[in-house]
Amino acid sequence: MRQFTVKVPATSANIGPGFDVVGLSLSLHLILKVSVPPANAQAFVAPAITYSGEGADEVPLDAYKNLTTRVALYVLRCNGIRSFPSGLKLHAHNEIPFGRGLGSSGAAVIAGVILGNELGQFNLSKERLLDFALMVERHPDNVTAALIGGFVGSYLRELDEADTVAASVPLSEVLPEYPPDAGEDWGLNPPPPPSGIGHYVRFGWSEPIKAIAIIPRFELSTAKAREVLPSMYTRKDLVFNLQRLAVLTTALAQNPPDPDLIYEAMKDRIHQPYRKTLIPGLPEVTSCITPATHPGLLGICLSGAGPTILALATTNFEKIAEDARKIFRIQGIEVDWKVLTIAGGSQVE
Numbered sequence: 001m002r003q004f005t006v007k008v009p010a011t012s013a014n015i016g017p018g019f020d021v022v023g024l025s026l027s028l029h030l031i032l033k034v035s036v037p038p039a040n041a042q043a044f045v046a047p048a049i050t051y052s053g054e055g056a057d058e059v060p061l062d063a064y065k066n067l068t069t070r071v072a073l074y075v076l077r078c079n080g081i082r083s084f085p086s087g088l089k090l091h092a093h094n095e096i097p098f099g100r101g102l103g104s105s106g107a108a109v110i111a112g113v114i115l116g117n118e119l120g121q122f123n124l125s126k127e128r129l130l131d132f133a134l135m136v137e138r139h140p141d142n143v144t145a146a147l148i149g150g151f152v153g154s155y156l157r158e159l160d161e162a163d164t165v166a167a168s169v170p171l172s173e174v175l176p177e178y179p180p181d182a183g184e185d186w187g188l189n190p191p192p193p194p195s196g197i198g199h200y201v202r203f204g205w206s207e208p209i210k211a212i213a214i215i216p217r218f219e220l221s222t223a224k225a226r227e228v229l230p231s232m233y234t235r236k237d238l239v240f241n242l243q244r245l246a247v248l249t250t251a252l253a254q255n256p257p258d259p260d261l262i263y264e265a266m267k268d269r270i271h272q273p274y275r276k277t278l279i280p281g282l283p284e285v286t287s288c289i290t291p292a293t294h295p296g297l298l299g300i301c302l303s304g305a306g307p308t309i310l311a312l313a314t315t316n317f318e319k320i321a322e323d324a325r326k327i328f329r330i331q332g333i334e335v336d337w338k339v340l341t342i343a344g345g346s347q348v349e
Contacts, residue, residue, distance in 0.1 A: 004118055006032040008111045009149065009343035010096040011103030012211065012310050013141040016266030016301040017241040017248065022153050022203075023103075023145030025343040026211055028095040030107040032068070032115060037087040045087040053094040055104070064178035067105065068092065071112025072119060074175060075132050078192040081120050088119070099219030101304035106142030109133050110346055113147075118348060130200075131193040135174050140198045142304065149345025151252060154200040204253025209298060211340045212317050214285070214309040214324045216333050220278055225305035228274045237269040244268075257314065259291035259298050266299030266312070279307045280331035285324050294320050 010028035014020070047063040063069040063084060073084065092111075096104040113132045117124045124132075126147060133143040140154040176187045248265040251258060276282045282302065289311065291297050296316030303310040311320050321337035328335050 001038065002036040004034050005349045006034065006111055006114050006118070006346070007349070008107045008114070008146050008346045010340075011106055011142045011145040012101070012213075012303040012308075013103065013139075013145070014268070014271065014301065014304060015151075015248065015310070016268045016272075016299065017244040017270070018141075018153070019241070019268070019270045020139055020141055021155070021245065022151065022249070023141040024151050024211070025145045025149045025345065026102065026213070026340040027343045028102065028338070028340065029343070030096055030104075030111050031093045032111055033091045033093075034115065034118070035089040036085045036119065039085070042086070044083070047084050047088040047090060050091045051094070052091070054096055055094055055098045058098065059092075059094075063088075067108045067175075068112040068115060070175050070178075071109055071132075071136055072116035074136070074190050075113055075116025075122075076120050077188060077190055078132070079116075079120055079122050082188055085119060090115075097215060097308075099221060100215050101220070101302065101306045101308040102213065102215075103142040103146060103304065105222075106137055106146050109137050110143055110146040112136075114346055114348060127196065130198050131195060134197045135191075135193040136171065140200070144198060144200045147346050148200060148202060149343055151203040151205045151249075151342065152200050153203060153249065154198055156198055157196060203249045205342055206253055206255045206257045208255070208314045209252065209257055209312050209342070210314070210317065211342070212311040212313060212321050213303065213338045213340055214311065214321055214328075215336045215338070216279070216281075216307040216328060217335065218307060218333070220305060220307045222305045225271075225275055225278060228278065229271060230274065233270065240267075240269045252312075257298055262298040262312065263291050263300075266301050268301065271305075272302050275302060275306055281328045281333060282306070282309070284327045284330075285309055288327065289320060289323060294323065296320070 008030045009025040011023050013023045049061045051059050060066045098104050113129050137143045144154040145152045244265040251261045296313045298312040300311045317339045325335050
């Protein structure tokens with residue numbers, strides 16, 4: 001019996017001005033415990049999946065419907081293995097809330113890519129693992145941070161004509177919805193990813209900085225949060241964000257961190273102003289909780305597409321979180337909060 005564990009961190013994308021550019025790994029995890037029996041000539045035994053933690057009552061336990069195992073099968077089939085090992089057993093324990101802007105789907109995709117790599121014993125590089133992830137999740141910020149860990153900037157390269165065709169393949173061809181009557185030969189030849197789709201750099205991070213995740217008790221789909229964004233922006237707003245992002249990527253590595261510099265550098269005009277209608281209390285929380293009113297606070301922003309608010313701070317965590325809770329309660333919204341550290345990347349044990 002071969003056994004291994006895959007551990008993938010939660011992530012927060014954007015961090016204010018870095019829309020679709022930067023991501024941060026956080027100390028909540030999706031953990032897979034995997035058992036692979038020795039190969040034998042007996043009849044194929046379908047994978048058995050169990051699940052605990054966040055979303056346990058929502059996640060499909062059929063390996064051909066579960067996101068993580070579907071991604072793993074995609075990796076296997078692109079590398080010449082047509083099916084899961086017979087008798088595969090997988091238990092997932094998830095600490096990452098669904099639909100809250102903390103990268104739950106990105107973690108599931110990375111877990112699947114790593115699972116496929118380990119099941120097939122392909123020994124793929126991190127860069128190649130990222131290629132597979134980006135065929136499923138076309139925005140690099142969350143999946144790159146989940147794979148690499150820390151504070152990460154990433155971009156998708158402009159591909160040549162052949163690669164562009166591959167990278168624009170509909171998700172339905174990469175991860176088909178397996179029908180109930182799908183036979184063993186169904187969906188055998190998915191389109192493989194081009195090499196080098198995404199590129200990244202890991203920025204420095206000042207050790208005293210922790211992240212307070214203020215998590216409203218409602219879900220917000222990324223698709224819905226993207227629908228409210230405009231298709232065009234003014235040059236003034238783009239320059240506003242570029243200036244702050246250029247400062248932020250260095251400011252968060254300085255020790256001691258400068259709250260005045262960071263608070264201003266975490267402001268945004270590209271996505272947060274348009275999403276405030278979806279998250280009652282967002283404008284009040286981001287404007288009323290400041291380094292002047294709450295010593296120890298460095299900056300505050302929407303986590304990914306929301307509705308979670310991410311506050312970066314060095315001290316005074318409970319006061320910051322509880323005052324945010326009071327603001328949300330005025331809007332009739334209850335929240336939970338957690339103080340998180342910056343996590344390392346995905347691991348296999």
